[in-house]
Amino acid sequence: MGNELRGSNLARAMLERGDKQVWCAIDDESDEQAMIAHDGNDFTAYIVSFKNGSFYCTGGMPWLCAVPIKISEVMQNETIC
Template sequence: MSNELKGSDLTRAMLARGDKQIWCAVDDDSDEQAMMDHCGNDFTACIVSFKNGCFYCSGGSEWSFAVPIKIVAVTQHEAKL
């Protein structure tokens, strides 16, 4: 069995380490649901804290699950322009 942190466990560990803002896919049901594309209605948030069993984003909303993601800019080549 792997001891590698992932999903919401990784986000909690990053916050405990002192990270201040972590972009995450968020959901209230599960890590798996957070990572699914719900017909283009997916949710991302900048997570800033974890307290009382909930993740909190910079906008003040609370979430049960928060999976760290990478956000990178699209290049002109990728946009085919």
């Protein structure tokens, strides 16, 4: 694994370098929990800042954990697991 940034550490680094909105899976327990589907609901948000130990989304809500994610269009020939 080395020194590769992941999870909330990566989200903080992206904001520090000037990224304006970072699409993230969010949770208040852990990065691992953020990546788990919560009863069929997707807990994702655009994260716009990190201050006082919390990540803040475009709606102004604070979150303790924010894991950057990618969202891409599914094409007809792709299989979804």
